[in-house]
Each structure stands twice: as structure tokens, then as C-alpha cells.
Amino acid sequence: xxxxxxxxxxxxxxxxxxxxxxxxxxxxxxxxxxxxxxxxxxxxxxxxxxxxxxxxxxxxxxxxxxxxxxxxxxxxxxxxxxxxxxxxxxxxxxxxxxxxxxxxxxxxxxxxxxxxxxxxxxxxxxxxxxxxxxxxxxxxxxxxxxxxxxxxxxxxxxxxxxxxxxxxxxxxxxxxxxxxxxxxxxxxxxxxxxxxxxxxxxxxxxxxxxxxxxxxxxxxxxxxxxxxxxxxxxxxxxxxxxxxxxxxxxxxxxxxxxxxxxxxxxxxxxxxxxxxxxxxxxxxxxxxxxxxxxxxxxxxxxxxxxxxxxxxxxxxxxxxxxxxxxxxxxxxxxxxxxxxxxxxxxxxxxxxxx
Ligand code: MRU
Numbered sequence: 001x002x003x004x005x006x007x008x009x010x011x012x013x014x015x016x017x018x019x020x021x022x023x024x025x026x027x028x029x030x031x032x033x034x035x036x037x038x039x040x041x042x043x044x045x046x047x048x049x050x051x052x053x054x055x056x057x058x059x060x061x062x063x064x065x066x067x068x069x070x071x072x073x074x075x076x077x078x079x080x081x082x083x084x085x086x087x088x089x090x091x092x093x094x095x096x097x098x099x100x101x102x103x104x105x106x107x108x109x110x111x112x113x114x115x116x117x118x119x120x121x122x123x124x125x126x127x128x129x130x131x132x133x134x135x136x137x138x139x140x141x142x143x144x145x146x147x148x149x150x151x152x153x154x155x156x157x158x159x160x161x162x163x164x165x166x167x168x169x170x171x172x173x174x175x176x177x178x179x180x181x182x183x184x185x186x187x188x189x190x191x192x193x194x195x196x197x198x199x200x201x202x203x204x205x206x207x208x209x210x211x212x213x214x215x216x217x218x219x220x221x222x223x224x225x226x227x228x229x230x231x232x233x234x235x236x237x238x239x240x241x242x243x244x245x246x247x248x249x250x251x252x253x254x255x256x257x258x259x260x261x262x263x264x265x266x267x268x269x270x271x272x273x274x275x276x277x278x279x280x281x282x283x284x285x286x287x288x289x290x291x292x293x294x295x296x297x298x299x300x301x302x303x304x305x306x307x308x309x310x311x312x313x314x315x316x317x318x319x320x321x322x323x324x325x326x327x328x329x330x331x332x333x334x335x336x337x338x339x340x341x342x343x344x345x346x347x348x349x350x351x352x353x354x
Pocket of ligand 1: 172
């Protein structure tokens with residue numbers, strides 16, 4: 001299954017589709033050093049939990065590949081600075097930290113291998129970033145297959161934000177589920193809330209689904225209650241940025257209110273996410289750091305002021321309690337309540353690819 005590719009490793013550097021300019025312009029930028037990759041993550045050139053994990057891994061690889069270090073010792077000293085710069089970009093999505101940890105392990109293994117040299121470490125770390133990227137596609141496709149079975153044969157489904165190819169570098173998590181379901185012949189129309197303030201639904205999900213010819217209806221965020229009350233909606237499927245051990249799931253702001261409304265209207269609410277989005281080190285969603293973004297995203301629309309200069313809140317994510325989640329769809333299978341047991345079992349399970 002083909003889907004748009006938001007990030008790639010090239011000989012010139014890390015090439016990323018500039019998501020800030022969608023849907024109006026499809027522009028790819030090349031980032032030639034790790035600090036520029038870090039800035040691109042922070043500035044939302046690339047966004048979405050798994051995709052920023054891929055970007056961070058490639059950023060680490062770029063930092064090592066292009067380091068001016070003349071000795072192994074110098075590279076060992078520089079490596080934590082590279083990782084630290086990438087880790088400071090965005091706080092909520094755990095995939096970012098998971099990817100950096102994986103690159104740290106790869107570095108440690110390469111640096112302690114017999115006969116390790118600067119060249120061998122560089123080659124190993126670039127190969128690891130490319131492998132991590134490659135794995136995303138297979139992971140999303142497995143999530144898609146497990147999730148598609150939970151979708152209705154026909155009718156409306158709803159999502160939130162953008163959990164598509166743009167957000168994962170595969171076929172998407174929530175949108176991967178929808179893509180596979182549609183490919184299987186299910187006749188679905190996707191309800192896409194615009195996802196204020198950053199408009200990932202309107203700008204990105206609407207564009208991505210349109211590219212694939214998947215029918216959609218764009219709605220504003222404040223229409224969700226009315227639509228769930230007055231129209232038949234078969235399922236809601238969203239992505240996640242971090243899932244705690246008890247199944248509480250952080251995702252884009254507005255997800256929690258959709259889950260509450262889904263419960264009121266008896267619509268199953270699913271979370272689709274890779275195992276790398278699980279953070280079993282925290283018992284519940286209360287421990288998930290929520291990114292607070294610039295007030296300008298609320299007071300301005302594409303540079304035009306739409307509100308007076310007043311106090312503004314702009315939490316970028318919220319946490320949906322596990323009790324509102326009908327199932328969590330991963331590449332290793334579908335977890336259901338009690339999530340403390342089912343998520344741990346999936347996290348410890350080995351897949352044929354492991
Ligand atoms: O602020 P963003 O655009 O990075 O937020 C993205 C989301 O909240 C996605 O739903 C989440 O990362 C899952 S992406 C598969």
C-alpha cells in the first residue's frame with residue numbers, strides 16, 4: 001500500500017516534507033545537521049509521535065555521521081550532546097525518547113565492538129536509523145490489519161488530529177486502520193474534526209485522505225457532539241502520543257472530549273498505536289507531561305489575529321482515561337481492559353519480526 005512519505009534519509013541529509021505548508025504547498029526541505037533536524041521537530045516541520053521518533057533517530061545518525069570528532073573518545077563525548085539536543089524538542093510523545101534510547105544502544109554496541117572505528121560506528125548508526133524507519137511501515141500495516149477488523153462494514157467513522165502517513169512514516173496508525181479497512185472493501189466515510197488550534201485535521205488528515213481517494217467529511221471540533229447524537233457513527237479511531245501502563249492515552253487536544261461523547265452515544269472509541277508508544281514506566285496518565293504551546297496558535301490563524309491580546313491556554317495534548325477506550329490496537333494485537341495486564345502481555349510478546 002502506498003502512502004505519502006514525510007521523511008527520508010538522503011546523501012544530502014534528512015529530507016522532510018514541510019507539514020507547516022500543507023495543504024497549500026508540497027515542499028520538501030533537506031536538513032544537513034542534527035541541530036537543524038531538532039529545530040524541524042520543534043517547529044512542526046514534522047510531527048506525529050512515530051514520525052518524530054524517526055526524525056530523532058535520523059537526527060542522531062546525522063550528528064554521528066557528520067561529527068568533526070577525530071577520535072572515538074571525542075565522538076563519545078559529543079554523542080550525549082547530540083542526543084540531548086534532539087530529546088529537548090517536544091515532551092509528550094514517548095516515541096521520540098524511545099527512538100533516542102534505541103540509537104544510544106546501537107551506538108554503545110558499535111563503539112564496543114572489536115575493532116570499532118569512527119567509520120564503523122558511523123555506518124552502524126546510519127544503518128540503525130534506516131532500519132527503524134523501514135520497520136515503521138510493517139508496524140503500521142500490522143496495526144491496520146488488527147484494527148480493520150474492528151471497523152464497520154460501511155458508514156461513518158471518526159478520527160482526530162492526523163495519525164496518518166504524515167505522522168508515522170508508514171501508512172499511519174488510526175488512518176492505517178482506515179486505509180486497510182477501505183482496501184478490504186469496507187465503504188467508509190471519515191469524519192475529520194479540524195483539530196484546533198493547529199488544524200492537523202483540516203490541513204493534514206483531510207489532505208491525506210483526499211490524496212488516497214478515501215471519502216471524508218470535514219467538521220469543526222464543536223460539531224462532534226451534535227454529529228454523534230444525530231448521525232450513525234460506527235467507530236472512532238485515534239492515534240496516541242503516550243500510553244501509560246493502565247491504558248490512559250495522551251493524544252491531541254480534543255481527543256478526551258470526543259471519547260466522553262463517544263461513551264454517551266455508545267460509539268466504540270479505539271486507540272491505535274505502536275508498542276513504542278507504550279510507557280509502562282508510568283502507572284497512569286497523570287504522569288504524562290503535556291506540552292504547552294505558544295498562545296499565538298490560539299490567537300492567530302495563519303498570521304492573522306483573531307482574538308484580542310488576552311490570557312490564553314494552549315495545552316497541545318489531553319489524556320483519555322482507559323475506561324473510555326474500547327480497545328488499544330497495536331502491531332502485536334488488540335489489548336482490552338484490564339489494560340495493565342493486556343498491555344504488559346503485548347509489550348513482552350515477541351513477534352515473528354523480533
Ligand atoms: O502535535 P502533533 O501534530 O505532533 O500531534 C500529533 C498527534 O496527537 C497524533 O494523533 C499522535 O502523535 C499519533 S500519530 C500516529
